[in-house]
Amino acid sequence: MVKTKATVTSENATASENAVASENSTASVNAVKLRELIDALQRIAPLGIAESWDNVGLLVGDPASSIGKVMTCLTLNDGVLSEAIDRKIGLVVSHHPIPFRPLTRITTEDPTGRILWRAMQHSIAIYSPHTAWDNAHEGINRQLAGLLQLGNLRPLVPLMHSENSQRGNSQTGKVNQGTSLDAPMERELGCGVIGEFAKPVRIDDLVERLGAGIRGMSVRCTDNGERLVNRIGIVCGSGGSMLGKAAGERCDLFLTGEATYHQCLEADARGVAMLMIGHFASEAFSMRKLAELLAHAFPQIEVGASESESSIF
Numbered sequence: 523m524v525k526t527k528a529t530v531t532s533e534n535a536t537a538s539e540n541a542v543a544s545e546n547s548t549a550s551v552n553a554v555k556l557r558e559l560i561d562a563l564q565r566i567a568p569l570g571i572a573e574s575w576d577n578v579g580l581l582v583g584d585p586a587s588s589i590g591k592v593m594t595c596l597t598l599n600d601g602v603l604s605e606a607i608d609r610k611i612g613l614v615v616s617h618h619p620i621p622f623r624p625l626t627r628i629t630t631e632d633p634t635g636r637i638l639w640r641a642m643q644h645s646i647a648i649y650s651p652h653t654a655w656d657n658a659h660e661g662i663n664r665q666l667a668g669l670l671q672l673g674n675l676r677p678l679v680p681l682m683h684s685e686n687s688q689r690g691n692s693q694t695g696k697v698n699q700g701t702s703l704d705a706p707m708e709r710e711l712g713c714g715v716i717g718e719f720a721k722p723v724r725i726d727d728l729v730e731r732l733g734a735g736i737r738g739m740s741v742r743c744t745d746n747g748e749r750l751v752n753r754i755g756i757v758c759g760s761g762g763s764m765l766g767k768a769a770g771e772r773c774d775l776f777l778t779g780e781a782t783y784h785q786c787l788e789a790d791a792r793g794v795a796m797l798m799i800g801h802f803a804s805e806a807f808s809m810r811k812l813a814e815l816l817a818h819a820f821p822q823i824e825v826g827a828s829e830s831e832s833s834i835f
Contacts, residue, residue, distance in 0.1 A: 552822045553588035556647055559613060560585060562819045566812070567654040567661060571681065571711050576653045577619040582638060583647025589613045592816055594809040595828040596802065598648060603637055605830045607644050614641070615812065617805060619650035655812065656713075662758040662808040663715040666777060669735045670728055670754060672719065677712025678755050678767050714757040714764055716771055722750035725775065725795060732799060738833055739803040744786050745795035751775040758804045762786075762796075769794050779804030802833035 560580055572578045589612035595602045598616040606614050621634055628635040641648060655661045657677075667675055726747035733739060755768030755776045762781025769776075769792045776794050779801035789796035810827045817825040 553590040553612075554820055554823055555585070556580075556583055556587045556589050556613060557585035559589060559592065559816070559820070560649065562816060563615065563649060563651060566815050567651040567658040569651075569654050571657045572652060572654040573713070577622050578650055578652050578654050581619060581621065581648045581650055582641055583613070583649070587612070587645070587647065589647070590823050592813075592820075592823065592825040593828055594813040594816075594826075595831050596806040596809055597831070598637060598641075600633075600637060602828050602831050603640055603646075605828055606646055607640070611646060613647045613649060615649050615651065615809075615816070617650065617652060617655060617809060619652050620648060651812075653713075655808070656758055656805075657711050659711065660811065660815065662805055663756050665735075665808050665811060666732070666756050666758060666804070667715050667717050667754075669732050670717075670756075670777075671731060672715075672717030672754055675715055675717045677710075678714030678716050678757065678764065678771065680712040714755060714761070714767070716753065716755050716768075716773065718753050719751075722752045725749050725751060725797065728754075728775070728777075728797070729799075736799065736803050736807045738800070740798075740800035740833075742798045743795060744790050744797075745775075749774075749795060751795060758808075759801055765789055765792075765794065765796065777804075800833065806831065806833075 564579075569578050591609065591611045592613045592615065593606050593609065593611045594615045595617070597618045598606075598614055598620050602616075603614075620637060625634070628638050630636045630639050638648075651658075656663055658664075664675065724747065725743060725745060728751070729739075729741055729743075729747070751774035753771070753773045753775075755764070755771060755773035757764045757768075757776075757778050759779045760781075761776075761778030762785035764778075765776055765781070765785055765788060769789075773794055775797055776789065777797045777799070780798055781789075781796055786796050813825050813827045
């Protein structure tokens with residue numbers, strides 16, 4: 523996997539693009555600078571807790587630009603981008619990064635290039651918190667733990683720190699060299715979450731608890747819904763590769779969005795119930811919370827989650 527950070531920055535907009543930028547930012551007393559939004563996003567989900575392979579932060583845009591409308595989404599695809607254009611959004615906060623891998627060209631003949639080109643034509647900035655939001659204190663994994671009513675929460679893989687540590691690797695718990703993780707809140711975090719119940723709970727009851735806060739789940743489990751479980755491991759999205767960590771921590775159940783057939787076989791062999799609710803369902807619900815946090819920080823601008831986004835399967 524390519525690990526070089528890919529960033530697209532537009533500094534020299536055309537006259538027509540400037541006109542669109544003015545419209546999208548609602549350049550008025552209510553607008554805020556993009557760099558202020560970036561600072562707030564990094565307080566909510568510090569980039570230092572993102573996975574080392576990830577491409578997080580500002581991916582498209584000018585930090586000095588003015589933003590009047592912000593929209594959060596799970597994935598910035600053609601449909602979600604059309605919604606952003608119609609709503610005259612100035613910043614899209616997309617959980618999944620685009621671009622994810624470094625690009626050698628941006629053209630409309632490529633799906634990623636087409637989305638980036640359209641976004642830049644309409645002066646829409648793009649920011650991705652991705653695994654930083656997965657791992658944050660108010661992020662996805664801890665929101666899932668909250669829905670389950672888990673207690674005694676701690677990271678599945680704690681990040682290890684040094685004076686010059688920055689971004690983590692979920693397989694080793696190590697962090698790459700870079701900016702220090704000095705904040706006490708960051709030092710308590712890592713990849714995924716583990717927690718326990720005061721007394722064992724049926725798997726079917728856990729599914730019911732999740733369903734109270736998540737729409738459109740596609741539930742599959744490698745074990746019987748009547749099984750009683752106590753220690754739970756959680757990694758949102760495509761978390762099947764973290765099964766070994768959950769088994770090593772003696773989890774009874776591992777909750778994720780999706781896993782491969784062979785990962786499910788491994789879970790069964792190791793006596794861990796693998797509960798999968800769908801990649802989209804395991805993450806998309808959290809983008810409403812992120813929009814609420816931004817709206818609270820910037821009451822003078824318009825912030826909301828995508829209204830059109832849905833799972834494609």
